[in-house]
Amino acid sequence: MRQRVTKDLYAYWDGLRGARSAPDRSDINPAAIRHVLADTFIIEIDRECAFPIRLCGTRINALWLEDQKGRSFVDLWRASDQQAVAAAILTVIDGVSPIVAGVRARSPDAPEIDLELLLLPLRHFGKTHARVMGSLAPAYQTGWFGKLAANPLELNSLRVIADADRRSVTLSPPMRFRTPPGVARSAPKFVVYEGGKAP
Numbered sequence: 001m002r003q004r005v006t007k008d009l010y011a012y013w014d015g016l017r018g019a020r021s022a023p024d025r026s027d028i029n030p031a032a033i034r035h036v037l038a039d040t041f042i043i044e045i046d047r048e049c050a051f052p053i054r055l056c057g058t059r060i061n062a063l064w065l066e067d068q069k070g071r072s073f074v075d076l077w078r079a080s081d082q083q084a085v086a087a088a089i090l091t092v093i094d095g096v097s098p099i100v101a102g103v104r105a106r107s108p109d110a111p112e113i114d115l116e117l118l119l120l121p122l123r124h125f126g127k128t129h130a131r132v133m134g135s136l137a138p139a140y141q142t143g144w145f146g147k148l149a150a151n152p153l154e155l156n157s158l159r160v161i162a163d164a165d166r167r168s169v170t171l172s173p174p175m176r177f178r179t180p181p182g183v184a185r186s187a188p189k190f191v192v193y194e195g196g197k198a199p
Contacts, residue, residue: 001100001161003116005036005137010098010161013120013133021096022121025131039137042122043073045093045129049086050074060136062146063105078152088158092119093129095160102156103136110144115153 001007012033016023030037038059043051050072061067064076073089074082088099101117115138124130138145 001116001118003137003139005039005135006100006116006118009033009036009040009118009133009135010120013098020123022123022128024123024126025133026125028122028133036135036137039135041068041073041134041136043089043132043134045089045131049090051086051089051132054131057135059138063136063150065146065149076153078154081153081155084155084158089119089132091160092121092132096121096128098161099158100161101158104154104156105138105150106154107144107148107150110148111142113142113145113150114139 001010013023016027025042033040038057040055040057041053041060042055044054046052051074053068053071053073056068068076074086077085088101091097092099098121099117099119101119103115103117105113105115115136117134117136119132119134121128122131122133
């Protein structure tokens with residue numbers, strides 16, 4: 001984790017869960033994380049693996065110059081990365097394992113932006129496989145941010161956050177996606193990444 005937003009949101013989530021594998025959606029107090037809300041989102045886990053966005057921060061909306069609430073989280077990504085993103089979300093909820101990823105955003109005729117993605121499992125009314133909270137934080141600002149709509153996001157690397165002893169946080173080796181996988185929205189291929197902990 002490199003970005004302050006990522007570190008702060010993870011620390012808040014980790015504090016809420018206590019001895020549990022994940023906190024409940026109702027535990028989240030927006031006022032406690034007001035300084036990272038602009039870069040924060042919550043997605044719903046659905047049967048179609050579209051993962052609709054239920055809450056979306058203003059800085060994330062600014063990437064596409066419109067509110068992303070209700071949109072499929074998978075559709076924010078280029079076609080060649082959609083299956084990997086869906087598989088990563090399934091890893092988060094099935095393994096109760098947070099994930100951090102390197103992301104790139106581009107806009108036509110404008111400099112690219114590097115961002116850091118964080119995905120964290122949430123329970124919803126005690127139910128697992130229900131929600132994922134995350135953040136998408138830019139490493140730096142460019143002149144076009146909030147003025148031009150970004151192309152679909154590009155997934156550069158992905159790591160599972162492993163903290164089995166709860167005293168330190170380590171990251172698995174980065175997994176990079178160079179060969180475009182086939183996209184299968186209705187039944188994404190499940191990929192198991194080493195690391196993390198079971199509930």
